[in-house]
Each structure stands twice: as structure tokens, then as C-alpha cells.
Amino acid sequence: MINTLPIKHSELREIPAFHDLPDEQTQSIAAVMVRRQYAPGQIIFMEGEQAGSLWFVFQGRVKIIKQSLNGRIQGLCLMNRGKCFGSCPLFDMKKNPATAQALDDVTLFVLPEESLQQLKTRDAQLVKALLHIYSQRLEHLARVSEVLGSWTVSDRINDCLLTYAKRDSDEPIVELTHEKLAALIGTVREVVTRHLSLLEKEGVVRNENGRIILLNPNALLPPCACEDHKTSA
Amino acid sequence: MINTLPIKHSELREIPAFHDLPDEQTQSIAAVMVRRQYAPGQIIFMEGEQAGSLWFVFQGRVKIIKQSLNGRIQGLCLMNRGKCFGSCPLFDMKKNPATAQALDDVTLFVLPEESLQQLKTRDAQLVKALLHIYSQRLEHLARVSEVLGSWTVSDRINDCLLTYAKRDSDEPIVELTHEKLAALIGTVREVVTRHLSLLEKEGVVRNENGRIILLNPNALLPPCACEDHKTSA
DNA sequence: CTGCCGATGTGACCTAAATCACGTCACGCA
């Protein structure tokens, strides 16, 4: 899980949060960061723990989830390359509000709590960066709340497809199994499969094993007052 | 809506966020704050606007809600005396993630965006306070996401009762109509009424006109793995 | 006292979506 290979500042440069920092800064930060590897499904930290470190995704994808006592799991978001998560308990928050779990084989850069505390007192710039990250997260969670509260499962699947599509080639591709999509959305595999079959019949997507190709992403656009009573799904 | 009556620092002292500040600070802050009044139902700011001010509730209650395009409304939380909200667009957030609406007759203290910007650069203490507020909000929204995703409506009603009960007298009282409770939870009045009737039959609450008295708050405690298949509700 | 109105109670009904229970299909591998 811990990989002693040091972190090159060229690698650090690939994280958006460090784009604008001067070389000397990235050098010193790279020196205190730790590289970690996780296998698919492995838990990175648990809801309720007190990990105050900052985590950056270098490779792979990390799933942020909440599991309630009755066993149901609700995915909050998916962090891919360059994204940052964690650090919530750093500012008087008692405990982690959610769980982080590796989705693929994952390589993370970790800024340990102690180092972060040090940097925080020395560097006002960092605090501002944190506020920015928090803002984004607030925005995202507010959106999740709206989506969970008032969208149908079908709309949530569409939204999820658009959100997590890789747009490398000319046709966007979602590299998730139905099972994992279901977990992210907070539903079950059958419902995802059924809805995707519908979409395939309509020619909007093509299902392959372990991934979904979006043939007509525009047809997945968010629900709108104009299309009141939907015939399909 | 705007009330020119100046804000006394004795009043400002009643806001938890200003408890620890030295007198001179509260004086100068009180000088730049604005008092505003709102009638029940009045919108304070809308989702999508760019209000970067900080709002403090001095009297009454403010409902934070999200309305999605299909017309459904999802309540996020209820801010009462002393609570702080707003200010999201201050740190690079494009727009307000939610709407604020007065529930009762409300008196607010507003710290306008310009003043806040000034204070922000001068006072590192304030930035730390903001981080704290953001942390709490993140925590809360993460909880909302879990609740929306995996609790039943009945559990959400129970939770809401416990969360918003006034504990002045020996018996906690919730001063909300079924209608308003429903809006907060993101359901409809009938469902709330039905569930409350059940609870009343079980002797857990007593329904009066416009308020609910909790006779046995412990019976409302959150859902738990141990009580797997619930008979009631 | 009467009429109005907002807050409640309650039954009948309907739909989304979870659950259960299978069957199929592709693919690696001994």
C-alpha cells in the first residue's frame, strides 16, 4: 500500500492544484508527500475516522461514498486523475463525513496531516486554496442533494453518464460496469441495466462489456420543465 | 425590507460566531452590518444569483432549499437564531448553490460583500472562521446526501422532528405545520400527516394546530441496523 | 352565530423502483 518511490515534482506538476506554484514550493511539498497504492475495492479511509490528510489522485479513480446503518450505500462522487479529497477534519470537523474507496488500481499522493498543519500556518496561499476546494465541494454536494431529492433514477443515470464520461476519442466513453454505476447512483444493477437497454434501443448509447459508449450525449441532458411527462423511462 | 435601525454590539454578541471577538472588533463590524426584515415566504436570495454577503439570523427562521426544474422542492436545512448562511460565491464559487426563504417574520444581520472582502484581506482570523463554517456545512450536506439516498421518508420525518425541536420547556416542541415539514423533508403534506397520526397513536407525539409536541423523543431516534424490518411505518 | 379559511385527517389509486429469481453471454484458463 505504501510505495517508497519518491514523488518527482514533474509528477506533482500534473495536479491542477499545484500548477501555479513556484518550483521551490513544489519541490518542498513533493519532499513531504507520500505515494500510496490501492487495489480495486480497497478502503482508503472510513467515514467517522479522523484522517486530516490531503489526498490527490495521480492514477485511477476513487469513489466517495456514504454507507448508512441500514446497509444502503450512496455514492457521492468519483475522483479521477488530478482531483483532491480528504482533509475535512482539519478544520474543527470532528470526523470524516464520508468513506473513500479505490475503484480501480489507484496511485495517490498523500500530504500527511502534520505537514499540512505546518504549511497551513506558514502559507496563507494554501488556506485560500483550501477554501476554494471546499467551495467546489459545497457546490457539488448541494447539487447531489437536489438530484437525490427530486430527480428520477433514470435522470440520475443519464447525469452520471455525462459526468463521468471520458472524452478522449470522438465518442465519449464511460468505463464503468452497470454494477459500479448503480453503486455510484445509489440504486441496484437491474435498474441500471434496464435503463441502459432502453437507451440502447433508442440509439443513444452502445453497451459493451464493462463500458458504455455515448452515441448521442445530447439526448442525456438534464430533465427540464419543458419535457413534462416523459414517455421513455 | 431594509431597516435603518443600527445594530448594537450587544445584539451582535448574541451571534455565536462573534462571541470570542474583542469589543473593538464587534464595534467595527456592527458599524458595517445592515439590518434587514423579511415576511414569511419572502425570498432572501435565489439559487443561481451571485450574492457574496454573509447573513446571520437574529430572529425567526430561514429555510434553505433547492428547487429543480421539474418543480419539486427539496429542503436542505432550517437556520434559526444565531445561525449563519450565504457567502458561497465569495471564494470562486460561480453562484449560490441554493435558495434562502424566510419561514417566519425574520430579522437578519447582513455583512455586505464589499465589507467582507475588506475584512477577509485584513483579518486572518475571519478566514479561519469561514473555513469552520464551511466545514460544518460540508458535514451537514454530506449527511443530507446520506439521508436522502438511503433513509425512508418516515425516518426523515423523525429525524427532522428531533433536529428542529425547540427544547425550552420540559417537552420539546416543533413549531411547524405539516405542510412546512413536508417541504423541508422533500415530500408532501399527506405523507407527513399520516406518519404523524401513527406516531400519535403510538403515544410518541401529540399533534396540535401548527405544532407538534414530542412526548417520547427517544422513540424517534435514527434508524439502526438492529431494528431491521420495521413493523410501524 | 355564521361563514370563511387554513390546517388536518383519510381513503382510493397509481407509478417508480427495489427485490427476487432466473437465463444468457463472453472470456480466460486448465
Next chain:
DNA sequence: TGCGTGACGTGATTTAGGTCACATCGGCAG
């Protein structure tokens, strides 16, 4: 070549909870 295994497809059934349509009830202005 057969077999195991993980991913996908699909019907039947069940259920929470939203929708509709009313009846009731308590307070209060005139």
C-alpha cells in the same frame, strides 16, 4: 473443449410513497 466466473438481460412481484379527492375541525372577523 469444457467449465467457472463475472457481467449483462429480463420477467414477475412487492412496496413505499406520491396524487387525487374529499371530509373535518378550530379559530376568528363581522
